[in-house]
Amino acid sequence: MTILCEPAAGAGQLSPAAGSAVVTAADLAEAGRLLAADPAELLVVVGPSIGLDDALAFAEALRVDRPAAGVVLVREALDVVVLTQALRAGVREVVARDDRTSLADACARSRALSAQVTGVVPRPRAEERRHGQVITVFAAKGGCGKTTLAVNLASVLAAGGARSVCLVDLDLAFGDVGICLRAEPVRTIVHGLGMLGHVDVTGASSLLTACRPGLSALLAPVEPGDAERIPASLVGELLAVLPTMFDFVVVDTPSAFSEHVLAAMDASHHHVVLTTPDVPSLKNLRVTLDMLDLLSYSHDIRSVVLNRSDSKVGLTMDDIDRVVRSDIRAHVPSSRDVPISVNKGNPIVLDQPRHPVSEAIARFAREHVLAEPVAAAKSSKRWFR
Template sequence: MPILCTKLIQAIPPVSRAIGGEVSLVDELTSVEHLLASDPLETLVVVGPDVDLDEALAFTAAQRLARPALGVVLLRDAFEVKVLALAIRAGVREVVPVSDLDLIAEACTRSLELSKATPAGLNLPIQQGVEGKVAVVFATKGGCGKTTTATNLAVALHAGGASRVCLVDLDLAFGDVAISLQLTPARTLVDALAMDGGLDETGVSGLLTRYRPGLDCVLAPVEPGDSEQIPASLITDLILVLRRMFDYVVVDTPPQFNEHVLAVLDEADHHVLLTTPDVPTLKNLRLTLDMLDMLSYPRDRRSIVLNREDPRVGLTVADVESVARTNVTARIPASLAVPASINRGVPITIESPDHAVSVAIKEIATRTIVGAKHEPPASKRGFLGLRRRSG
């Protein structure tokens, strides 16, 4: 929500209305900085006429480098050419008299439009040397609930903005993340193909679609056939860059092993393996586990999650554990509230945070992903390691 910085009580209601919708109100620039730090994707700050000009300009100049997508609109009591020149030099988007509410509204709209055209991720300060954790949600049987689990895990890890999370749709041919979250796939992974010189933070920022402040998505291509153009090496590069930009990266997958999935299984700190309580899916779980063992992925980096658990279907947790030859890490109950939430385009963890399904998913997020160990790739290579050994 846009930030208004002023101590002028009488100016607050009309200016807030001119900005449009709700605003976060603060009375000094240090508080603006704190708010910006907690919301890396905020794109508008309106600075009141009572704020010292030099301080306002210094703040703007610093933000211009740190968060290029942030717009600062400066309000003054009267229009002065000298102030305008200094403001432009500092990077202020517009200087507007505080008395002209129409002009304030127009300036804010223009600034927000400009910010929208600036890739969302350009507002994400890079955490030098800090690497986020990567979790992949996988099953070789279609319809197990991978997309449902991945989207809700991303929401749970985001925790209302406490962490920065990126959800990657690696179901390149039939990705459902955009439709599940009601996002328009204006930018997708296929746009990465144009980045000849390799992926970096700026390039990856241009691929992101924002769901909530601090929760971004890399969406799957829309056109049939686009997925085949994407090399596995691009997925590896993408994950390496996203790790530097986000606290958590959650990857949704297609229901089969392919080179893209193997690339992400290699990079991930944790594998969330889904199953449902039916015989064909359990058979696939067994084959999946055998394959992962064969590829030397460490067993301590995987969780087995029983989704759509329902006592009426006849298969128990014990049955699942005997097929998996290991413990089930977590169980998500079957509930009609899940398809209902998907049909409304709102993840159940947002819509009904206290629902048993939401509670189960939040617990998976905390127990398995937040606590996952991130180790240098060399010690966890599975597929690529095997390929190196065999090649």
């Protein structure tokens, strides 16, 4: 059963999308009484007529009192500020009032997460420890679509639960993985500070958030100032433990060579370097490749991906090849459907698996990640840093 908190005038429109067994509540006080009367209830849909501040306070209290229960918030329209506030308060997903399909999908995902107990990732037994691959996605210029590629690549590799994947948001100050997946940031990497020096499987598991079947995430901090508290050594410890728990660990990075990024590069079996067909991005790509060479990272573990490859911006492929001087292993086309999927919080490879963007990312994963052997560990160049 689902509790739909919305006055009767609007409840009738939302009720069909909320599920087959729905009980309505005119306000949050009544929703609270219904929750108290049914300890097994795990989903509350808060309609657009309920004030935002009241809805966020309700979600924040519910996260503490009943952590397995989820809140799906319905608003008249999606707004980035509202999305951020909702995630901080513990709301599972935010959907637009007129998008009944997204509401039904959000309710289904929330019930699935509740069934797993929110944010709890099963710990592998010693005999089940994996030797997973670490894949770091990097672009030296912001706006290239790096986070979108990382999220979709991780979703492709998870294959609906066929493989286990952890997506690490290493953009500690401005990470967007949580928003892209509508993941509730109850625990983030900042909660690992107390484990520094002795991170193990149990500790790493406690930091993860379950997002989709087979896909978990280690989210970036949400509070201002927390990013500066996280040392690169913690990143190194986590990236040593996570591959023993997952088949693949995909790391989304900020657009700068920091100590944290270099720690991820050191731990990686595959570097995915992203660019777009414009002069500033290509210039930064050339600097990035030269830096990776200077740090003696192997060419064999490197893949250059050209995003928005079909953009008509006055550059030919010959122009791009002259700058890159390296094989481009994937051409991902541009599409307005990509930002739409981001706003919906559902990766395009899951939302539209036959879309040209989805097929390009899936082909890259199939030919250059799944098909290639795991590379040997790299030597660290900390003397240079």
